Amino acid sequence: MTTLEKLSSNKAFGGELVKYKFKSAALGGLDARFNLFLPPNATNGKVPILYYLSGLTCTEDNGAQKGAFLGPASQEGIAILFPDTSPRGASIEGEEDDWDFGTGAGFYLNATNPKYAKHYNMLTHVTIEIPQVVEAAGLPIDSNRQSIFGHSMGGHGALTLYLNSVLSGQKQYRSASAFSPISNPTKCPWGEKAFKGYLQGGIEEAKDKYDATELIRKTNKEPLHVLVDYGTGDNFYQQGQLLPENFLKAARDAGYDEVQVRVRSQEGYDHSYYFISTFGADHIHFHANFLKA
Amino acid sequence: MTTLEKLSSNKAFGGELVKYKFKSAALGGLDARFNLFLPPNATNGKVPILYYLSGLTCTEDNGAQKGAFLGPASQEGIAILFPDTSPRGASIEGEEDDWDFGTGAGFYLNATNPKYAKHYNMLTHVTIEIPQVVEAAGLPIDSNRQSIFGHSMGGHGALTLYLNSVLSGQKQYRSASAFSPISNPTKCPWGEKAFKGYLQGGIEEAKDKYDATELIRKTNKEPLHVLVDYGTGDNFYQQGQLLPENFLKAARDAGYDEVQVRVRSQEGYDHSYYFISTFGADHIHFHANFLKA
Structure with missing residues (x-):
């Protein structure tokens, strides 16, 4: 039986931001942390929930502190749940060496390379x-009303978790949005490095499961609700790590118009939380359309 | 001639957050940094400016990233300028030993103890x-429209800089506000430690210059515009470091009603930026009343 341990609590915007810890089976028995924001109305009954997946090097705190979401x-x-970005303390050789692989860089997948397969299962952890x-802790969350968003690596996570839940017919999430997502990771250095490391099948395995641009080709016109924002001043965008145009083209090729899949280019904005916070309220209101429908 | 060096720039909310560095004469020739947020309309002419003074251990970044002010x-x-909280790298013995004295803890005063007098002059630095x-850099700031706010040690700074500018007749700031300010520092451990360290005249010197509760007794009913918020769940409040009731009582004794000096007790909120961000917009709108009058 998993027990949630409350580590801290801060009142915010009339609600409460609570940090929890628990022993995660999905992460090989390691301690995992997350933050949960409960809005004021959660004291009167269950509320919809929005998952926020953070980017490389981040923890469960960045979005809660800097996103201007609360x-x-x-x-x-609406409640917001902020998971961590990887297992912590798995003691795998080399895990701490790079900022874009290993600790802080779980890429929201389930590892199949035996070296990582015991601990690096952020996909199962989050979904x-x-x-x-x-649910088991009795928190006031309506699990029939879930949506997901994220930033950069977490934008990749949000889009792929959402599209996979559509493809499986499970439809766990009502909508997905992303800030500066890694949109076509099998075609960029960050994704290539991650997939070659975590997956026994490498890039080919990733194409099938973990690439938003590949996944949207297969959705067969199932209704989608997707919003993406990226900044033209983002150096990672300029370096070809994000490739939102590839995702946009695949979406249009697959028959989605801009009501179903909206990709917005934001002039001059960069990769930072200053960008995210500027459009944070937009994303919350976007998801509210579906979470409260 | 002092030159401002631009270290970075982030687009935010249609405007720009720029980090600058310059050689500070007031801080004994050390490099000083600040962040400046320029709103979108600053491209068309000069805008009013609000100074934000941060708390113990903070830098010029905390308020910009977490305050929800932009x-x-x-x-x-309205522009917002975020100074640092102390000189950095003065190489004074013991300067780095404590989190509540020395580096990160300049207390917005001018030191008179010879050990600190060359570098610890945050009062002159900020005002x-x-x-x-x-002004010399030609930034689009209307220096006739300044206000000031801050958090904790920075709330102490905002109130004392404001009240001193009223007492001197200079009226540099049109309004002041504070989150969880150290309101009566000559009567609390943080203030006592700082004043005994930085000031040759110790607590007595501080009573005259650097204690908001003492200063408001002397304003002789000069019009004031002050807003203070503190949380009842703030452990530093509970420990008697903040003493906002003393400031409130002194204000009422001096004849100020709640239109001129408003002190709000916020149920259950703590000392963190989750509290500040909850009421950040309130404070900006409060100052806008006077900055745009």
Whole structure:
């Protein structure tokens, strides 16, 4: 039986931001942390939930502290859950050497390379384990109303988790959005490095499971609700790590118009939380359309 | 001639957050940094400016990243300048030993103890030097429209700089506000330690110059515009470091009603930026009333 341990609590925007810890089976028995923002109306009953997946090097704190999400979520009456970005302390050789692989860089997949397969299962952690733990703890969350968003590596996570849940017919999430997502990771250095490391089948395995641009080709016109923002001043965009145009083209080729898949180019904005916070309220309100429908 | 060096720039809420560095005479020739948020309308002419003074251990970044000030400031068309909290790298013995004294803890005063007097002059740095440097650089700031706010040690700074500018007749700032300010520092451990360290005259010197509760007794009913928020769940409040009731009582004794000096007790909030960000927009709009009058 998994027990949630409350590490801290901060009142915010009339609601509460609580940090929890639990022993994660999906992450090989390591301690995992997440933050959960509960809006004021959560004291009166269950509320919809939005998952926020953070980017490379981040923890469960970055989005909660810098995203400017909590105010709009409080207004809309939506909870936000902020997972960590990888297992911590697996003691795998080389795990701490790079900022874009290993600790802080779990890429929201389930590793198949035996070296990482015991611990690096952020996909199961985020999609199955955390919802179960939240449910078992009796927290006031309506698990029939889930959506997901994220930044950079977490934007990749949000889009792929969403598209896979559409493809599987499970439809766990009602909508997905992303800031500066790694949109076509099998075609960029960050993704190539991650997939070659974590996956026994390398890039080919990733094409099938973990690439938003590849996945959207297969959705067969199933209805989608996707919003993406990226900044033209983003140096990672300029270096070809994000490739949102590839995702956009694949979406249009697959028959999605801009009502279903909206990709916005934001002039002059960069990769930082200053960009994210500028459009944070937009994303919360976007998801509220579906979470509260 | 002081030159401002631009270290970085981030687009935010249609405006720009720029980090600058310059050689600070007030801080004994050390490099000093600050962040300046310019709202979108600053491209068309000069805008009013609000100074934000941060708390113990902070830098010029905390308020910019976590305060949730930039969105409302963009809407109101107000610039925000975020100074650092102390000189950095003065190489004074013991300067790095404590989190509540020395580096990161300049207390917005001018030191008179010879050990610190060359470098620890955050009062001059914030009230005179930075405005001059900003003016000399030709930045689009209307220096006739300044207000000031801050958090904790920075709330102490905002209240004392404001009240001293009223007492001197200079009226540099149109309004002041504070989150969880150290309101009566000659009566609390943080203030006692700082004043005994930095000031040759110790607590007595501080009573005369650097204690908001003492200063408001002397204002002789000069019009004031002050807003203070503190949280009842703040452990530093509970420990008697903040003493906002003493400031409130002194204000009422001096004849100020709650239109002129408003002190709000916020149920359950703590000392963190989750508290500050909850009421950040309120404070920006409060200052806008006077900055745009």
